[in-house]
Amino acid sequence: MKLENKIALVTGASKGIGKATAIALAKEGCSVVINFKSDAKAAQEVLDECNRYSKENVVISADVSNEKEVSEMCEKIEQEFSHLDILVNNAGIFDENDNPTNVEAFENVFRNNFLSAVMVTKHILPLMKEGKIVNTSSIHGRLGHGRPTAAAYSAFKAALESWTKNLAKDLAPKILVNAVAPGRVATPMWGNPDAKEQKELGQVHLIKRMIQPEEIADAIIFLVKNDAMCGEILTIDGGMSLVTLG
Ligand SMILES: NC(=O)c1ccc[n+]([C@@H]2O[C@H](COP(=O)([O-])OP(=O)(O)OC[C@H]3O[C@@H](n4cnc5c(N)ncnc54)[C@H](OP(=O)(O)O)[C@@H]3O)[C@@H](O)[C@H]2O)c1
Numbered sequence: 023m024k025l026e027n028k029i030a031l032v033t034g035a036s037k038g039i040g041k042a043t044a045i046a047l048a049k050e051g052c053s054v055v056i057n058f059k060s061d062a063k064a065a066q067e068v069l070d071e072c073n074r075y076s077k078e079n080v081v082i083s084a085d086v087s088n089e090k091e092v093s094e095m096c097e098k099i100e101q102e103f104s105h106l107d108i109l110v111n112n113a114g115i116f117d118e119n120d121n122p123t124n125v126e127a128f129e130n131v132f133r134n135n136f137l138s139a140v141m142v143t144k145h146i147l148p149l150m151k152e153g154k155i156v157n158t159s160s161i162h163g164r165l166g167h168g169r170p171t172a173a174a175y176s177a178f179k180a181a182l183e184s185w186t187k188n189l190a191k192d193l194a195p196k197i198l199v200n201a202v203a204p205g206r207v208a209t210p211m212w213g214n215p216d217a218k219e220q221k222e223l224g225q226v227h228l229i230k231r232m233i234q235p236e237e238i239a240d241a242i243i244f245l246v247k248n249d250a251m252c253g254e255i256l257t258i259d260g261g262m263s264l265v266t267l268g
Contacts, residue, residue: 023154023247026051029103030246033057033086033142034113036065038209039158042235043110043242048072048079050243052108055099056081059113078103086113086138089145096145107153108246109146111139114158116211122173131174136181143189150197154246157186157201158238161259164203179203183255190253198252200245205259208232228261 030047034040036058044054045068054072056079058065065081072079080102084095099106115134119127139157162172163179183201190199205227206212208220215223215232224231241258245251257263 023249025108025243025247028052028107028153029055029099029105030108030110031055031057031099031106031142031146032110032112033138034059035068036061038211039204039207039235039238040110040112041068042239043112044068044079045071045075046236046239046243047108047110047246048075051076053078053080053103055079055103055106057084057086057095057113059083059085086142087133089141092138092141093145096142096149099146100149104149105151106146106149109143109150109153109155110158110242110246111142111155112158113138114211116172116175118171120171120174122170124174128174128177131178135175136178136185139182140185147193147197152196153198155189155193155197155199156242156245157182157199158242159183159186159201159203159255161203161205161257161263164255165263186255187253194252198249200251200253201255202238202241202245203255203257203259204233204238205262206232207235207238209235224260226262226265227259228265231260233258233260 030052032044035044035056069081082095084091117127159182160179162176163183186201220232
């Protein structure tokens, strides 16, 4: 798929992996809808950067864990562009209160990291005749033995991967659905680690460094361009899963 003049929505695009993906899509010539929840200044900076490479980029504030806001965002996209070619379900959170039995945290993570992708897809699909969907999972969705402070996070990334495959079966051949599963990526989700902290956090990878958000964006661009990948979960974890499995 050639990306020039395609319309792309990236959820959670004000920071981290979403930001890098929005900019990478703009560099390919896409018009990008930059969704964010709370950080309007950061979203504006992403818009300014995207405008250096492509036209008709827009910023839309919407909490993707709230179906009414999701629906309103998709209505705005319809008014602005009338259709969509590429959806990157990227928005996600890490809940500090996540633990194996904290029901409240499970509900919060479920809504922000899983149901959000289902709701955005539901409301955007009427605008997508053909194209690509990429979901952002995590290697923890498959390892199942992450920290106890990531129990809900891991569970709903696993759910996202299962849903990715079912959605792929449902939407092919017109719309191809895949996911990426990163290891530790140096983003604000980790509190903007400095070089020393990044080195320490990166020791769990065989590559002995954290992954940069642009490296995940590269993989997302690959999945969007490729017309044979369907229902795949592309792992970019610096070898972390091999280390953990011993
Ligand atoms: N970083 C990692 O090591 C890592 C590893 C594997 C997978 N992932 C996954 O990759 C995705 C992006 O992570 P990241 O590290 O780039 O995160 P990040 O740096 O914390 O950025 C999160 C982005 O999502 C947005 N967001 C959060 N909740 C939202 C909501 N309810 N509605 C709309 N936007 C929302 C934030 O917007 P505002 O700031 O404007 O609120 C921000 O733009 C997540 O799904 C995460 O689980 C990350």
